[in-house]
Amino acid sequence: MSAVTLQIDGAIATLTLENAEKYNALTTAMLRDLNTHCDTLEHSNVRAVILTGADEKAFCSGADIIEWAQLTPRDFARHWVRLGHRVFDRIARLPMPVIGALNGHAMGGGLELAACCDLRVMTPRATLALPETGIGIVPGWSGTQRLAQQLPPAVLKEMALAGRRIGSDRALALGLVNEVAEDARAAAHALASEIASRAPDATEVAKTLIAAAYDEDTDAALEALGGWIQAGSSEKSEGVAAFAEKRDPRFGDDA
Template structure:
């Protein structure tokens, strides 16, 4: 059984990393579960917002479990671990519902990249951010130098990735990476998600797509999705489908 669980309570879903003995570090089964849960959430119209958190007070997620990737051959490491993890985090980032990360503890490496894949973040006072990969001879692989670098100033990403420094909670808020510091980060994240769940789900979804397209997150697919959504609501599209079914030439009303 994976240590990453999905629960749905009314309009708000919660994705929980539940591997506290290893500071919620990510394993292959956890990544596979995240992929499957994102697919479930995309097809769950009753869910209007998602909270992502970890079990315990020490860590939101301290990255990838070295026991999972350490023995891999270079080609398998690049293809299966890095590319698959990247794809799955992209899937979370592109989820058509607002996501809030509750950083109940430290977010290091892949944990910081996971938090970056969410729309906003709430952080506990004791928590900190880091990209410590160089300390074990690797580099960020799940968009730490890409998506995270869009959310934080270049110098700050370099501070973590090149110099091994940590960023505290108050500074994370001052830099705009986190929305707020809260003693009860999960409670604050749930309140934010609950508010989002009262808004128009279609308006929120389209606004998210527009913002993501503006910053380059899956731009090509989002432009086509937004355009397709507009044309699908037209009378021309209805006439085209009906005419095809009736095997006749369509007469488009231009509406």
Template sequence: MSGVHLSVEGALARLTLDNPAKLNAFTPAMLAQLDAHCATLERSADVMCVLVQATGDRAFCAGADIAEWAPLSPFEFARNWVREGHRVFDRLARLSKPTIAVLQAHAFGGGLELAACCDIRVMAPGATLALPEAQVGIVPGWSGTQRLARLLPEPVLKEMALFGRRLDAGRAHALGFVAEVADDPLTVAEGIAAGMANASPRAVEVAKYQIHAGVGEDPSAMIEALGAGMIGASADKAEGVAAFAAKRKPEFPGT
């Protein structure tokens, strides 16, 4: 059945877009599945890395299924489609686990925005990237003008969003948007993920939070997460909890 599927193999998880008949275009059901899978992954203590991949050889993801959003009223389109998609994509972007997008084929519109949510990207040489929304009378709505503006130079993003130009794999790699171009991007991505085998899961998580705070990816939440982690390991926190449970005045050791 088409959708977004989650599978876990030891420390490696895979989020697979599986709607090849529609070039893996997103439906509301797929957004809901991605949201639920992100919640599952956050609760997993074993998963260290997540691959975001897709079935078929024609497209990684062609964006949002036009048949799903075209009939919506302006109000429904803004609230139920754009805002909901943005929220779910943000959840993927801020996942505590490192993520790798496997671009075996074209990523257009929402598909490119999905890839931008991942920490790094591996791309097939024949794949291209595009923001074709203006060609159907809309604008990017799932962070294409926001998150992508941090990952691509402004003139390049304008080439894509305003003039409809595609970005090929070689140029995407030269710009730093793509980590590696490979004939078999899935195998390369799996190899990159395997490189984390000897890494500290908590150190990786904290490093991701620090980088996100530095580049403006929800910095307030990242800073508070870092602070909470630091205080959560303190003797003061342990004493405060114990004192509350015992209904006594805490005696904080200051460590």
């Protein structure tokens, strides 16, 4: 069985972390599963994605310490950290909105994974934390970078330097989560349904434009939008036809 499952129900997909015995701690296999599922989602007609955990106590407790603790410092930096970044960036850049259903605690890499989501719903009893300095490491999957765009500097430093947890009320007040609900998955599904009912192309373009405003993949976003416009133009149709027919293109020629 996959360590991360993907279920597609019409226009809504659900990604579920399936490592409940370790509070959904992320392993290399889980990161690779997430990457594979991103391939599927990028080529699908899904309009919204829900990302959640199988365990009721934890959305994700972070990276699997037993796995990464065995790595040499070089392999830790080259493979573990960079793999997580590649996968998390792919999740953040999916064309459709991603909603994090934080059904339990989100710690370390789990909070960094939640930060990749466009929207987040959190249960009242869940907490958020960056505990890495307490075990002699630092946040490695964008905790000091992407979260810096989502939290005030003093709050991020409080979490990363002192290891303090943030509860649901404070997370909501800070704007880190959009909603606090007893059933985070149900609330996330309701939000996903609202998104799925709207124009899919407009939703994708709006997400891309907002990401560019926050300097998230701006270069690719600009070229993707430009390519989208031209790919639907009469110029593209004429250019491709001229290439196939081995003739000079007649741009703007309505005759």
